[in-house]
Amino acid sequence: MAIPSELWSLARVTVVVSIAMSYARFASSRVTPGALRLAALLPVISLLPLLPFSFSSITLRGTAGFLLAWLSLFKLLLLSFGLGPLHPSLPLLPFLLTSSLPVKLRSFTNTKQQHTSSSSTVLFLLSVAAKLLLYAFLASLYRFRDRMSPYLLLGILCFHIYVSLELLLALSAAAARGALGVELEPQANKPYLATSLGDFWGRRWNLMVSAALRPAVYHPVRARLGRAAGVVAAFLVSGLMHEAMFYYITLAAPPTGEVTAFFALHGLCTAAEGWWARRRSAAPAPPRWVAAPVTVGFVVGTGLWLFVPPLFRGGTDERMLEECMAMVAFVEETGRSLL
Template identity: 40%
Template sequence: MEDDEVKNLTYIWISVSACLLYCYFISAKIPKGTLRLISLSPVFYLFTILPLFLSSAVLAAVVSFFFTWLSNFKLLLFAFDRGPLSPSVGPPKSLFVFAVMASLPIRLKRRRSSSNHRSTKKLPLNLATETLGFAVLLQLILRYRDSVHPKLVMVAYCGLVFLMIDILVAASSFVVRALVGLELDPPSDEPYLSGSLQEFWGRRWNLTVTNALRLTVYDPAREISAGVVGDEWASLPAVLATFVVSGLMHELLFYYVTRASPSWEMTLFFVLHGICVAVEVAVKRALRDKWRLSRLVSGPLTVGFVVATSFWLFFPPLIRTGVDTKVLGEFGICMEFIKSKLLSLATNNTI
């Protein structure tokens, strides 16, 4: 890693720490509502520009995901005394607990009834196996990307995206559990087993982001919509609003990574899925759940639709700008560094 990048990361760490101290000791003392929101506006601004200080595509993506998106959304809720940072939610929060809850992609475990709780996974994936799987898949892509069909490469990209997000969230949860002992929800719930788009986006994929979007966008939009279209149909415009915001946040995240003018394909991907989820909800409501496709049929259709639309709209902006090559190169350098250190350690132990 270049010296300038290390300096930039140090600056980001110091800036985030100072901002969270300010939020905990000053903004928290201001009455909730507009005044607290105004007091947090410099933090929102700083967290929004932090990724621009980084030249690494991977680091820019991580910083924008952690702070520009999730931290800003959590602090937006905090301004109105809602969400995971609120004193009324979860256990009493020390400065350290407040900081890790604000800065890391984690969420407190929710209570589930025994009838709905899935105690075992179909696939025995955990942080260790996912990290190993990521390393193996990355090596295969680096070695064979130029000699296989582009569609197979994008299938591998789907796997890398799933594993990378799961590893980031699972690693954050592991550290927090070890240091603080908080019970945290898993990063995802086997999204490849989804039987519908509603299940994929709402209950299985990237649960930390799902929860943040539900609290900041879906719930307020549903409350507003209920006064216009009634309680029965209020969820449909709320779903669309949630996917639009998700699309815009992804567009911003990929701008930080690509530094190219947005093509809006990323936004269109999420708007399309939002429309499909809304239609799915409306059809289920019209049929009153009297008829459903077998999961043997709906499962492959759901995953196939997600993968096919990602081929069409999600990955092309990254491939077109060459960011996929840059990201793979950065991961490859990191892996070579780790392997050299392990080899050196093994040689020293042998001697």
């Protein structure tokens, strides 16, 4: 991976996305929600899934796939029908950041809230710094991978992917906060404390995806077929989108369906969990110290069974390690040249 060329690709994609989203804002301000607005936005919607192929890096291609071919695409589809976080009345910069990054603006109505936001900035920056240090520490461990057992290396890789996602969300939020000076909706909420699958997927893990799937899939299906069908449909769409994300990362075709099976299983279990909770509403809930390990254990166990294997087939894990080590070397070399 040639890092300088990838950085140039990143700059080009950033310019293209900025122009495309500026057009989307202009077009949506001129056309009322519905089929005509959807038609006006189709050029941008069609462009977004192609942009990740601008990168040869697995990391950048996968990140661009997640941000553009999933979140941004869903936001524009929702905008077509007057839904979601985007609105043509947003100023240009907030529109660009909200449409292209995994962030959602939060409005403040009084000075007390604004003061609370300011006081939380230090904690937020410390959190970002801690995640950066943790990412760098995990990357440094790969130098000793020849001495590690395969299971230890797999565990570090999985944890590294989790930290990478957390870091991506944190850096996106930092960029939006710095550019706009406003508070944002939370992107995650301590998923390791989840006490149920509904709690994990709906209120704690990757809330930007939940915010996109809820109005785009869950609400329409629930209105027609009921709550359980809405839950399962949202998970199935999430599974299909994850299959697409894995394709961006691995470029391996055809998809195996394991990732979709993972989300279908969790959709069915979440729907069954909700049904059981409604029937047993008077029964006391299990204590957190029991419910949280069981919930997280189920997510991790089924993830290792169905979610992780397709990602690491065909030498993808080796390429990810090589990219990570190349990035660390690039940062170290750049740092030495600046000193």
